[in-house]
Amino acid sequence: MNVIIDHTQHLTLEQIMAVGHGEATVRMAPATRAMLTERRAQIETSITEQEFPAYGFNRGFGHNVDLSVKAEHLSELQENLILSHAVGAGEPMDATVVRVTMLLRANSLARGFSGVRPDLAESILALLNAGITPQVPELGSVGASGDLAPLSHIAMALIGKGKVTYKGAVMDSAEAMQEAGLEPLKLQMKEGLALTNGVQFMNAIGLVACHQLKVLLQSAAINSALTAQVMLAPDTYYRSDFHAVRPHPGAVQVADWIWQLMQDSPIRNAHRDFKTDGQVQDPYNVRCAAQVLGAAHDLITQAEKSLLIEANSATDNPILLADENDQYIDVISGGHFHGMPVAVQVYSLMQALGVMASLSHQRSVRFVDPKRNKGLGRDLKWPDLTEDENSMSSGMMMLEYASASLLNSIWGDAMPSHLFNISTNSGQEDHVSMGTGLAVRLLKTIPKASHIMAIELAYILQAIAIRKRLKTIPTETEIPEWVNQELGGLKTRMNGQGKGVVFDACVIREHPLTDAEKTFSPACETLYRIIGEKGLFPVVERDRYLAEDVAGLATFLAGGGIIEAIRENLELKWE
Structure with a gap:
């Protein structure tokens, strides 16, 4: 099966499970790639020219939203986010769930409202097609501002860090990528945040x-x-x-x-x-x-x-919506990661x-x-x-x-x-x-x-x-009246000891059955x-x-x- 990530189409459960089980390859529709490229250029130009504060682009995360970050440090900001948030605990999650999580995050980014390069989603698809599965601890997410910890462990694999499973062996991501002929991704403005702002890990388990x-x-x-x-x-x-x-x-x-x-x-x-x-x-x-x-x-x-x-x-958060000129530069902070x-x-x-x-x-x-x-x-x-x-x-x-x-x-x-x-x-x-x-x-x-x-x-x-x-099979029939009379007489003959005694009876007869x-x-x-x-x-x-x-x-x-x-x-x- 060949599954297409297309911002105009919806994935089905059958497609999702095929990718999860490694029974399908995935690629991005050319029109979706072109759309993502265009929208990324729009937001980059807007932020560069207007220099307005935008959460996720040039500001810190969470309660650090009030801290501005210099332009030369924006890439490092994104990588730091991934490294600091990969704090999962417990046993590695089932590979099928991790693969479904990766597919769902790529599909979300391909909707075109995160303001990221198409390279980000395509890097996830490249790992899927190569059979490189990040090692993701099962616990550590509160399922609110995204599945931050699990998705950060997946994001680490994209930048050549952390552990992955490849060809049946656990190894460093950089080693697996090199063997598969892939290059680690250099994150740019907002892209680390975009990789983690969603509950795809929870949703993958649910699916x-x-x-x-x-x-x-x-x-x-x-x-x-x-x-x-x-x-x-x-x-x-x-x-x-x-x-x-x-x-x-x-x-x-x-x-x-x-x-x-x-x-x-x-x-x-x-x-x-x-x-x-x-x-x-x-x-x-x-x-x-x-x-x-x-x-x-x-x-x-x-x-x-x-x-x-x-x-x-x-x-994601923020979400980029179109302004009056149909430019996707309207930065809206909200709760679409909850x-x-x-x-x-x-x-x-x-x-x-x-x-x-x-x-x-x-x-x-x-x-x-x-x-x-x-x-x-x-x-x-x-x-x-x-x-x-x-x-x-x-x-x-x-x-x-x-x-x-x-x-x-x-x-x-x-x-x-x-x-x-x-x-x-x-x-x-x-x-x-x-x-x-x-x-x-x-x-x-x-x-x-x-x-x-x-x-x-x-x-x-x-x-x-x-x-x-x-x-034979047993079948119940009605109790003959004479049986009830006998039970009543037995109670009478108990010489006063029958007080509180209740007799119950049924007649079971055997009905013969042939082998057929x-x-x-x-x-x-x-x-x-x-x-x-x-x-x-x-x-x-x-x-x-x-x-x-x-x-x-x-x-x-x-x-x-x-x-x-x-x-x-x-x-x-x-x-």
């Missing part, structure tokens, strides 16, 4: 997370369709005419996915008759799956929309992640509960175990514990940092977003949710194998077959070590594996 959450949500819909079938639930919860009377877009979309995935399911058809089924309503984790996951869908959709607006915006518009969307993604993880966990709880798993037995133990083997087996009990632990950890990660302001810069920057730290936590939380969903998928796979092994009736919808059978062929999670017939199998399932799921597997029968389109 990467958004892309990953879209994969997880569709995977959650697939898990939902599988769980509904193996738990002998109906597909009526997902009918389009049902959701039309409460048409939240996300719920409508997710219901349609689950509905399609459940069609032509022999096991569903085998208990479609109420006399066979006997089930009036299922627990919320199945019955309300479309509504719950639909809410996550709406959060992700809105976040993607807002984060792409940010990705295609000019974020992170709050992005922070609230990052938190929306955290909410969506929490919603998906919580629903998935509740299903895992149900799978190991013999009173609620529709005849699948205690802890999904293999039905062929002898009585002695059964008594010695834990089955898949412990995976539910692991799921609960991960979910609790996600809840801890979900603290709304953007609501806790800490004033910085001697009170000049007295309201900051704190969204970048939240975004970093979001990125680290996604694998936990993937693992929770993988645990649910492990339970589903074991449950399918058990369901195919069993000869114990199969699932075509898409789900394909997924079950492909996972089996890959050996990702063999049937648990005896207690064994499960951690590595579940980790493999998590990697497969997070990478879109189960989405690709069902695509042979059905493509889930995000609309």
Whole structure:
């Protein structure tokens, strides 16, 4: 893929992720380069001739705005800014996020409102195309006057300083640039500031997370369709005419996915008759799956929309606007670097992640509960175990514990940092977003949710194998009146000891199924077959070590594996 930076066009999420993954080259449109060159000349002439004070051009930064800087020191001012602001802490950020950050900053500069040379944006693109990725510590930004620390670490690489990753090795930027045939950039008036005045680091994390959450949500819909079938639930919860009377877009979309995935399911058809089924309503984790996951869908959709607006915006301070002669020399100081518009969307993604993880966990709880798993037995133990083997087996009990632990950890990660302001810069920057730290936590939380969903998928796979092994399915029927009479008589015969005692009873009958009736919808059978062929999670017939199998399932799921597997029968389109 060849991605074009064009001030008249918008980048899409697909283009952004292609660059982030190193699957695309990037170049600037000639018309954009010409526009940037023209506007740079306009502001240089204006400041030189009029000698007016302009923040970022010939004045200090932050609360040093009152300090003027001589013309011969303007380049040094910019380099000093970068060196002094590169104070990040923690582990290096994921390379994909750093590459997306670089693309977004170049795209912002190319909008034409920063007053910089085209060389600045093109130098960033040259690093991207060469595969040179700055080492950027994950922490240190308050997400307000730009992601100052992270973006300064990226800017250091442009001027031949700091550490980068190149061809799989960590080295000095100057060394990598020399090997790649590139020259360090000499910063000019305002250009150091322009490299750091934006929350592209936070926004990049948000977009990467958004892309990953879209994969997880569709995977959650697939898990939902599988769980509904193996738990002998109906597909009526997902009918389009049902959701039309409460048409939240996300719920409508997710219901349609689950509905399609459940069609032509022999096991569903085998208990479609109420006399066979006997089930009036299922627990919320199945019955309300479309509504719950639909809410996550709406959060992700809105976040993607807002984060792409940010990705295609000019974020800087000052911003240069046109005067009455259409010269871009009107220097406007403002707050187009503030992170709050992005922070609230990052938190929306955290909410969506929490919603998906919580629903998935509740299903895992149900799978190991013999009173609620529709005849699948205690802890999904293999039905062929002898009585002695059964008594010695834990089955898949412990995976539910692991799921609960991960979910609790996600809840801890979900603290709304953007609501806790800490004033910085001697009170000049007295309201900051704190969204970048939240975004970093979001990125680290996604694998936990993937693992929770993988645990649910492990339970589903074991449950399918058990369901195919069993000869019947249990169905509830009404309690005969004579049973109620017998229970009442038993209470009477307790000689006064029955006070406060309540008897409850139900009648469970076994409905026989043929082998053909114990199969699932075509898409789900394909997924079950492909996972089996890959050996990702063999049937648990005896207690064994499960951690590595579940980790493999998590990697497969997070990478879109189960989405690709069902695509042979059905493509889930995000609309």
